[in-house]
Amino acid sequence: MKLQASEVTSVLKKEIEGFQAETSSEQIGTVLQVGDGVARIYGLDHCMMSELIEFPGGVMGMALNLEEDNVGCVLLGDAASVKEGDTAKATGKIISVPTGDRLLGRVVDALGRPLDGKGPVGTTDEDLRPIEQTAPSVVERQPVCEPMMTGLKAIDAMIPIGRGQRELVIGDRQTGKTAIAIDAIINQKRTGGGDPKNPDQVLCVYVAVGQKQSTVVDVQRKLEEHGAMPYTIIVNASASEEAAMQFIAPYAGTAMAERYRDAGRHVLVIYDDLTKQAYAYRQVMLLLRRPPGREAYPGDVFNLHSRLLERSAKLADDAAKLNPKKYSAGGGSITSLPIIETQEGDVSAYIPTNVISITDGQIFLEANLFYAGVRPAVNVGISVSRVGGAAQTPAMKKVAGGLRINLAQYRELEAFAQFGSDLDKSTQETLNRGARLVELLKQGQYHPLRNADQIVQIFVGSSGLLDDLPVEQVRRFADEFTAYMWDTHAELMEKLERWDTKWSDELAAEVTAACETFRQSFAV
Amino acid sequence: MSARPLSPAARRYGRALHAAAREAGALDQVRADVGLLQAVFADEAARSAVSDPRIAVDRRQAMIEKAFGELLHPLTRNTVRVLARRGRLEVLPEVPDAFLETDDRLAGRVHGVAESALPLDEATLSDLAASLGRRLDKQVVLEARQLPELIGGIRVTLGCERYDGSLRGRLERLERKLLDPSTL
Missing domain, CATH: 2.40.30.20 (Elongation Factor Tu (Ef-tu); domain 3)
Structure with missing residues (x-):
């Protein structure tokens, strides 16, 4: 801690002025x-x-x-x-943590002390907030109604997330859980140009619990590279810190997010990951001699996660009127993406089932899909979003409507694919379409897509415009086609970018025509 | 405040002895006994002699009876016998503390320590005790202790409550304020 002479003097001056033989x-x-x-x-x-x-x-x-x-x-x-x-x-x-704008772009520990070597955070006592807060009550909330776009086709099309939702990301180690979270943070740059002062900008809090320091450094660097750090706070309680710090870190991160939620802003919080937080909590509680329950977790491990995730909410527009002491503006939200790591895909273990039951849906990541090259390795069959559909943009909802069924049919018939030409025509068509859709939903890391890009890509895939294209060309075609659309149909694309645009037959016809024109110039 | 919590068993026996003495109207005699026991058990050797499990219980009981003989009030002597019969002689050294705790609680009395850099005279000490007593609405009994490292002022500790008016305490609070990252 560096002390500056002028600051010491000012503290001493106040002390001298107010000196009296006080007793504490x-x-x-x-x-x-x-x-x-x-x-x-x-x-x-x-x-x-x-x-x-x-x-x-x-x-x-x-x-x-x-x-x-x-x-x-x-x-x-x-x-x-x-x-x-x-x-x-x-x-x-x-126990309280500092909150506020000065934390944006910083890496802090679970008590809000800086870890990034960029000097003191500079918050005051007024910025302190207790890490444990009660969740908004029923009347202070409203159902989710705005999309929280991750920029990942597989998620935004089929497992849409709304602002204020809690969507669990679950999967074995090394299946790309953190990657989804990081892409989601990077994609928020589109909401307000990455400027935290812009009221439309979604702010992000990344809480790393029990992670390797190297992983956290990596995340920080990637976010910086993509210009996402200015609107992000990283709360780090790494594997080497005391178990107590690891167990309070998610609450600290949430307290920082709540300050914005209560002022009417939108925040995305990532808890990476809650399994390690539960481990840390179990350790602390066993040392304090609380009686162990299932898997040696204390009896209140469910409450540990439920009281944390209940604080993610979409506030009512008149929340400030209902509770002026707590809220300065209504309509704010905290969306959370808690991450849970499973062992050998076992989702019926204690902690995974707990968190599945608390959240509003889950994104399932599977190791065999990951190794088969399907990345993000989302198993769309068992991934769900219980409330996000209401928040999906109407155009995306319309275009992606048939996607889930198409893929389900494809998976059912996939085993027959090896019979090749012995199959009847309709089965072959389903298999063809399915293989192309799976290919279309693959997406590189750190390349979140705009809403319009996703809509046109999914439209051309699910309407069969790609069926005659070799499977391995699908991704290149989709990428080049979107670039072509922005070059030649910029107005249409801008229209699709807006959340309220409805999908119409005219739009479909225009995209189809553009796709056919582009198809002719596309060299396979 | 003693540095260690009393065992729950000692607390129960102490409370029971106090109640019995109160009913028999023998509080003063028992209080004297307890003072004697407390003084004896302040010695580590005496403590370990009554609580050493390697010595048979009846031998330990005989030893206590022989040492104190007719000095003790029948109620106190009975307490020793009950403890022996139940095989809990090891809590005996704590029973006086527990008895006095109950005694203080019922009398609305608090014991405390007044630490000061320079020796306190009797008058100041009783003034201090009286003013604290008025504030807490209790009878305050203070023990004076000299602690030069306080530099100046007085620090009073009553149970787990500490009133710090010492220079050392002020300096520590100032240090904390200066090092607090949130004030920078």
Whole structure:
């Protein structure tokens, strides 16, 4: 920590001006036992739940167990400097983090302290918000109604996400879960040009829990490369940090997002990943001697995730009128993409089933699809979005309507594909179409697409305009065709970019005609 | 405040002894007994002698009876016997503390420590105790202790409540303010 002489002087000046022989009254306790990042303290009779406790040497702790004559707390810093017999002081403050614009573009830890070497964040006491907040009530909410576009064809067409939705991203290790989240963040640049001051800009919070430091550095660099850092906050509680920090990081990230939600802005929060948070929580709770339940998780592990994800919501337009103390403007939202890692595709384990039941749908990623080259490796058969359909743009909804059924039929017949010409004509057609659609839905990483691009690509694929094209040419065709459309039919594309454009027969005819013209000049 | 919590068992026996003494109107005698026991058990050797599980319970009981003999009020002596019969002699050293805790609670009394850089005279100490007593609506009993590292001022600790009017405390608070990242 660097101290600047002028700042020291100003603090001292205030101190001198206000000097009187004041007495402070505080609650104290004695450390009975300390180890493994938890401490038991005797005393602190009036300690509150989640209160910050100060130990000698400035180490902080958080009270989690309030028992008859002792308080169990987790240490949020160097546990080695706390000894038995030390005096612990209750600070009277519930654990809080700084929030606000100064955090944008920064990498901070779970207590909001900077980790990126770019100097102090510079927030004030007014910017502090408790990390645990109650979720908006029923009357303060409204159903999701605006799309939160990820820029990924497979998701925006078939598993649409709305602003205020909680959509789980679930899959084994190395199946591209983080990649989806990062693409979604990068794609938000289109909402407001990447300028956080623009009220239309969707802001992003990426919470890394138990990740490798190298992964987080990688994410930060990629976001910087694509100009996404100015509107993003990264909250990092990496694998090397105390379990307590890992378990509070998602709440801290949400508190930062809530400040914007309550002011009427839209925020996208990624929790990467909640499995590791549950591990950290289990560790802390076992050390605090809470009774273990299924898979040794404490009984409230469901609540751990449900109270976190309930805070993602779309606020009512008149929320500010209903609760002026909490909301300065209505209509804000937090969309969250929690990530869960499964073992060997086992979604019936404890934590995955919990989070599946809390969220409004899930995006399933499969290792065998990933290795077969289908990337993003979304299994569209079992991925769902329970509420996002209402938020999909009408044109996309119309165009993508048949996509899911086409693909389902294709998967059913896929096993027969090896019989080749022995099949009847309609089966062959379904197989042809399906293979092209699967190819069309493949998408490179860090290349999120605009709404209009997705609509025309999916339209030409599902209306059969690509059926005579060799499968391996489909992606190149789609990319070149969209570029061609922007060159020659810019007005139509601009129209499709708008959320309220309805798909009509005239539009379909125009795109079909353009596709046929382009097809003639396309060299296979 | 003692540095360790009393065991729940000691608390129960202490409370029970207090209730029995109250009913028998023998609070003063029992209080004297308890003071004696507390003084004896302040010694580590005495503590371990009554709680050493390697010595048979009846031998330990006999030892206590022999040591205190007729000095103890029958109620206190009975407490020792009940503890022995139930095999819980190891909580005996804590029973006096538990008894006094109950005694203080019922009398609305709080014990505390007043630490100061320079020695406190009797008058200041009783003034301090009286003013704290008025504030808390309790009878405050203060023990004075000299602690030069406070530099100046007084620091009073009552249970888990600490009133810090010392220079050292002020300096520490100032240090915290200066190092707090949120003020920068």
